Amino acid sequence: MATDYFGVLGLAQGASDSEIKKAYRRLARDLHPDVNPDPEAKERFQEVTRAYEALTDPEKRRIVDLGGDPFDSGGGAGGFGGAAGFGGLGDIMDAFFGGAAARGPRSRTRAGRDALIPVELELDETVFGTTKDITVDTAVLCDTCSGAGTAPGTHPVTCATCSGRGEVQSVQRGFLGQVVSSRPCPTCAATGQVIPEPCPKCAGDGRVRARRTISVKVPAGVEDGMRIRLTGHGEVGPGGGPAGDLYVEVHELPHPVFTRDGEDLHCRVTLPMTAAALGTTLNLKTLDGEEDLDIRPGTQSGSVLTLRAHGAPRLRATGRGNLVVHVEVTTPTKLDAEQEKLLRELAALRGEDQPESHREAQGGLFSRVRDAFNGR
Ligand SMILES: [Zn+2]
Numbered sequence: 001m002a003t004d005y006f007g008v009l010g011l012a013q014g015a016s017d018s019e020i021k022k023a024y025r026r027l028a029r030d031l032h033p034d035v036n037p038d039p040e041a042k043e044r045f046q047e048v049t050r051a052y053e054a055l056t057d058p059e060k061r062r063i064v065d066l067g068g069d070p071f072d073s074g075g076g077a078g079g080f081g082g083a084a085g086f087g088g089l090g091d092i093m094d095a096f097f098g099g100a101a102a103r104g105p106r107s108r109t110r111a112g113r114d115a116l117i118p119v120e121l122e123l124d125e126t127v128f129g130t131t132k133d134i135t136v137d138t139a140v141l142c143d144t145c146s147g148a149g150t151a152p153g154t155h156p157v158t159c160a161t162c163s164g165r166g167e168v169q170s171v172q173r174g175f176l177g178q179v180v181s182s183r184p185c186p187t188c189a190a191t192g193q194v195i196p197e198p199c200p201k202c203a204g205d206g207r208v209r210a211r212r213t214i215s216v217k218v219p220a221g222v223e224d225g226m227r228i229r230l231t232g233h234g235e236v237g238p239g240g241g242p243a244g245d246l247y248v249e250v251h252e253l254p255h256p257v258f259t260r261d262g263e264d265l266h267c268r269v270t271l272p273m274t275a276a277a278l279g280t281t282l283n284l285k286t287l288d289g290e291e292d293l294d295i296r297p298g299t300q301s302g303s304v305l306t307l308r309a310h311g312a313p314r315l316r317a318t319g320r321g322n323l324v325v326h327v328e329v330t331t332p333t334k335l336d337a338e339q340e341k342l343l344r345e346l347a348a349l350r351g352e353d354q355p356e357s358h359r360e361a362q363g364g365l366f367s368r369v370r371d372a373f374n375g376r
């Protein structure tokens with residue numbers, strides 16, 4: 001059975017929004033836990049707040065209008081406080097009373113932040129891994145006070161403003177009547193304690209900035225933009241809290257010969273036309289050392305040769321990528337008389353010296369184009 005939320009607020013079915021609001025204010029003024037300490041009143045307050053939410057939240061109101069119950073999540077009928085319902089209640093409390101009240105003093109000690117530092121690496125360093133010394137400038141524990149923030153021989157004292165509770169209360173007169181609200185104590189930043197004599201080195205923060213050198217092990221196969229995490233090497237927190245993590249971000253420097261595509265490396269070699277036609281052996285300086293590369297007779301410009309497992313190691317698997325060699329064949333220029341004569345003889349021998357046979361060498365393309373023009 002769906003709850004009659006209008007009835008909970010003492011209203012007739014279909015009461016207007018302003019009537020709902022008015023009724024809720026009137027009830028909340030009497031029942032709010034900060035005004036009325038009676039546990040029964042508290043329960044009733046939750047009930048009317050839930051009704052108010054059901055009738056004013058558009059999503060929930062739609063369910064109510066359809067005869068359903070927005071707080072009934074299939075299980076306990078009429079049971080109060082599904083997670084969703086409670087979140088909603090909190091929202092309403094915030095809206096009416098200006099923020100959730102802090103409870104009890106907060107610790108001075110808080111966790112430190114993470115730090116990020118870039119490191120520039122050569123290609124062979126990212127491919128094979130390396131150990132790098134890097135200098136970091138972060139907050140470290142103050143060695144004078146060991147993070148306590150107090151001058152030697154002194155101690156924190158209880159905050160006089162909040163008597164050590166970390167929060168201060170104020171009474172406000174609002175549309176709900178008198179409302180007592182709590183807020184974090186401004187004197188002690190809600191910690192409940194003040195430091196009468198701060199540590200002279202860290203001014204009470206418990207940490208100081210310092211430069212230090214850390215040895216970073218860079219695993220083989222890292223790529224540009226990847227981050228290596230060094231747990232606990234970030235900034236120490238206020239009051240000497242646990243340090244955050246340090247992230248070392250890899251910046252791979254460009255290589256004069258090789259470009260990288262993930263685990264594969266690419267390079268370009270140029271071959272004279274004659275070598276490409278006759279075949280040759282090419283000596284290539286790879287990252288692993290010199291390798292003989294077999295160029296077959298008749299190699300074309302734009303062809304690709306693959307040296308398996310000469311690329312970067314796979315970070316999350318075994319094995320390595322490939323080295324992909326892109327071959328570019330160069331046409332000779334500045335021929336002297338004898339070279340030109342030889343080339344003409346070669347052309348004649350191959351039947352490549354006449355424009356007519358040229359056209360044939362292009363395949364049927366020209367004739368097909370011609371046919372198309374002539375409408376055949
Ligand atoms: Zn200190």
Ligand SMILES: [Zn+2]
Pocket residue numbers: 159160161162163164165166167185186187188189190191192193
């Ligand atoms: Zn205080």
